Amino acid sequence: MNTPLSRRSLLQQAAGLGVTVSFMGGSAFAAADGAMAKRKLVVVICRGGMDGLTVSPPVGDPDYTALRGAVAVAPDQALKLDATFGLHPALESVHALALKGQARIAPAIASPDRARSHFEAQDVLETGAAQVYGVGTGWLNRTLEVMGPSRVEALSVGATAPLILRGKVQAASWSPGKGVDETARLPTLLQDLYKSDPMMGPAFARGLETEAMAQAAMTGLDPAPTAVSADTTSMAPKSMWQNAVNTQPGMAPAAMTPAPQAIDTQRQGREAARKLGATLAGFMVQEGGPRIAAISLDGWDTHAGQVGQLNTRLSYLDAVLDGLNTGLGAEWRNTVVVAATEFGRTARVNGTGGTDHGTGSTALVLGGGLKKGGVIGDWPTLKQDALFENRDVRPTLDMRGLFKGVLADHMGVDRKALETTVFPDSADAKAVTGLV
């Protein structure tokens, strides 16, 4: 029974790695034109302030090595993109796509927020507002609002709902775990109790609906149907719960389950991340499946010990993207993926082998339908007088411009709605057009 369960346990590991996935958009575009109706968008949010100078090291910039000191990527280690830029060696799959013209970098991009606070900057990135506290809904949610007149499906994978897809459109959610038998009495009774609860009612209904879709996505991943049924046998949870309760305080704990042997954490992490990407793809290729998705990757706040941490995090990012790419198969040509962060980090290494909160960073843009081209946006260089406030990569591109361009050209979102509803007050952030 171990073998069929391993895929699912890998997914559970992925949740433990700080990876969560959220997606939205089902039959929202049923009325749209044939080609446009297949278009898909995945946004990867790298939380914590991802260091652009490590993601796509400008090893050809004459100031790079001196500024970065111990955290610099060695020029001969970087996976070459052009005369100035390379990719971090952990981004192998992204590099392979880049060589085919299916991955590009925007190396000096930022949201409009300049406070260098994680929480404020993530809010701005996810709300799409010009400043923090401007808006309480996410721009992916508002995208669906303006695109889908009816029956908009919204799905969040992950135990918590991220701001980017909060809003008027109810988001469903799913994360790796065991399902609930929808036909059982309890869900029905509960739906009745939740009728008068405006928050729990819709959320619970969506949770039940999503279970069916999850089963299909997982089955699609693994052709052996026994895998799923083996899991659902644990619906009878009594054995797992035997002795769960100490009725007298101070009773000795039952023996703990032995910890799984950590063989090669990073390799397992990569594998789990790849499966997660592939599962997300499994949702998206289904008839009526979500066409807009968001993935969160935590752990980018590297104030100390940056080299090792980023090596691990980037290998996970690469694996998620690779899983998505291979899982989407023929649908990859209809998909654009954008990986972005709330802010970059200081251009100079700090006193503790890391970097502090900065401004400009790198966004990755991937997809089977991308037009070939060089870096997106201008490179301000790392000359001292080019640095923002003499410390950070100077942003030359507003994140909202990139998102607007992708939504307009790739997803066919109405331009006026983009300016008024999805990204209000973003006239300064000109849409980056011609990417697809």
Added chain:
Amino acid sequence: MSLPSNDMMAAIAATRFGLGARPGEIAAAQSDPRGVLLAQIRPEGADQPQGDGESTAQRLAEFRDYQMTKREAKADGQAKSDPVKDAQKRLRDQTEGDFLARARLGANTEAAFRERWTLFWSNHFTVSATKQITAAVVGPFEQEAIRPHVFGRFEDLLVASSTHPAMLLYLDQAQSMGPGSKAAAYQRKNGKPVGGLNENLAREILELHTLGVDAGYSQADVTEFARALTGYSIGRPQDQNPHQYLFRDNTHEPGARTVMGKAYPQAGQAQARAVMADLAVSPHTARHVATKLAAHFVNDAPPPALVARLEKSYLDSGGRLDDLARALVTAPEAWDPAPAKFKTPYEFAISTWRAVGAEPSAIGKLAPVLTGLGQKPFSAPSPKGWDDQAQTWCAPDALIKRLRFSEGFAAVAADRLDPNAFAQSALGARLTPPVAKAVARAETRREAMALLLMSPEFQRR
């Protein structure tokens, strides 16, 4: 604003201010619901969980041994030797033991308001187990830096947190070095790699622990405060107090600092202390703390009158937390019968055990459900700590997982209970007729209990 009946207030005292009612708790609070809460405020601070009793210094010493074992194994060409695995398991067992001890305190305590109040401050000054070394000391941090001070002065809590090795490690302060310090000059002279500033702790103290992000400080203020904090470090094995807070004068950036327009001419560790003393009594901090407390206890969108009341208490008392706790408990806005707050996974799980008068028997019964619901033990995703807003936790998938937990829990706990009495003891006057009816009509005791645990009244507080 008038107060609800004593019956309703007793139910609110146990579920909103406390951690969920244990059998008999609501009935016992009926004669004086507010008095029951006020009596829990005491100068000696919070209760201490009954764990292994190890201090931060002991844990850090053990962690150092583990690192050396690992290094030796690596030098011998063994990637993972048995001693390394044993040490890793011991570290994991300790962290899990700390968490279980805390959960049991939460499940058993009769002073549950005191514990909820403590958990709020522990989360306000988050140290997360997301680094291996901090995992070893999150538990001791809470016991040493937070629990003794929760009804004292905010300034003492701030200083205790900011000088605790766990926080100094978590926010990378321990190695931060003034570029103009004696140690940096020595390194420079000897051609060694020169250390420098790390501004992580300085920024998070300003943004998260005291003033709040919108208080108008600048990048220059963050950097100046980071310079003032240089030297706040931890003793090495050869120092007099190994693995404890140590101020290193030779890494402290010399000279006066200016933070938010005020000059700090002090030398040594007194400099950052003086900054912290001012931060602790700043009106920005009062507002930040008052808003966050009101949102945690009462409503995600806290009533402005309640925030104003708490803010005034904070300012009038110079940040006395016992006064603040009394202001909260006596505020009529805090007793609105509508249960606006949705329980976090930890609150939900603990209240479930409390409802049956029990405690979790093993970490394996508690940790997986919390991790599945997105609240992995001791592992807040960032220094901001855990969110407590309904929108975060009431995701569709999370409700399905709560249902599965409730079914499993009921499968072992329901058979010895009278469902109707259980519903009454868990919710008191907060039990609504539709839920009471559903429980009464359930096919089995298990179904009745799962329904009650999953009812909006139990999921909310």
